[in-house]
Amino acid sequence: MLAIIGGSGFAKLAGLGKARREVVRTPYGDPSCALTHGELDGRPIVFLARHGYGHTIAPHEINYRANVWALRRVEVTQVVAVATVGGIRADCVAGSLVVPDQIVDYTWGRKHTYFEGVEQPVTHIDFTWPYDAALRNQLLEAARRCGRPVIDGAVYGCTQGPRLETAAEIARLARDGCDLVGMTGMPEAALAREAGLAYASLCVVANQAAGLGASRAGISMPEIHTVLEATMGHVRTVLAELARA
Numbered sequence: 416m417l418a419i420i421g422g423s424g425f426a427k428l429a430g431l432g433k434a435r436r437e438v439v440r441t442p443y444g445d446p447s448c449a450l451t452h453g454e455l456d457g458r459p460i461v462f463l464a465r466h467g468y469g470h471t472i473a474p475h476e477i478n479y480r481a482n483v484w485a486l487r488r489v490e491v492t493q494v495v496a497v498a499t500v501g502g503i504r505a506d507c508v509a510g511s512l513v514v515p516d517q518i519v520d521y522t523w524g525r526k527h528t529y530f531e532g533v534e535q536p537v538t539h540i541d542f543t544w545p546y547d548a549a550l551r552n553q554l555l556e557a558a559r560r561c562g563r564p565v566i567d568g569a570v571y572g573c574t575q576g577p578r579l580e581t582a583a584e585i586a587r588l589a590r591d592g593c594d595l596v597g598m599t600g601m602p603e604a605a606l607a608r609e610a611g612l613a614y615a616s617l618c619v620v621a622n623q624a625a626g627l628g629a630s631r632a633g634i635s636m637p638e639i640h641t642v643l644e645a646t647m648g649h650v651r652t653v654l655a656e657l658a659r660a
């Protein structure tokens with residue numbers, strides 16, 4: 416079973432057939448919202464709005480453990496995480512779709528593992544390649560089949576938020592090799608790996624990162640919303656194609 420986690424600008428999946436909501440409790444507390452079960456192009460899927468249906472939960476306040484646990488509870492095996500990001504690499508311009516292949520984690524203080532406490536064994540998951548290769552390929556193929564340009568491979572730098580970055584922080588991320596910057600990719604990806612779920616991300620570049628190009632003087636939230644509104648239809652098209660496959 417496929418799950419889609421929707422991020423900013425993607426709190427609902429339009430056109431989900433036979434939708435029904437399910438409240439799932441977890442040992443880690445409540446997920447961001449009830450899960451929505453439905454059909455996307457005839458295939459059963461589960462949808463979860465990462466920030467809640469009303470976009471009320473900030474990136475650092477999201478209960479990532481509960482979200483991933485809830486998906487596993489309902490027999491999900493694959494997770495596509497939709498995320499909005501800032502673009503650092505020159506080709507990651509506003510409106511681009513990107514399937515990243517690496518992560519640098521700058522977050523702090525988030526509950527980031529299931530393996531803690533006296534009852535849990537000390538466990539070190541392999542995270543050399545943080546995204547599932549097969550699911551990444553399925554996403555890339557789906558985008559290509561529906562004629563959507565998509566960038567294959569990028570390093571996602573995950574910042575703590577909720578504020579955007581300074582120009583100097585983005586310059587540092589660039590020196591670290593980051594191509595994209597977002598606030599929600601971690602610990603979500605690591606928890607999915609710990610839970611044994613195949614996880615990949617479809618990123619939408621909403622703006623150039625702080626201090627770069629059009630964002631040299633600052634980042635405009637209204638412009639971000641305009642880009643997201645124009646791009647989220649493409650994301651839905653790619654996800655429907657992925658579900659159809």
Ligand code: HPA
Nearest residue numbers: 499500501596597598624
């Ligand atoms: N930085 C961090 N997260 C983001 C950005 C950004 O510039 N744009 C969209 N999400």
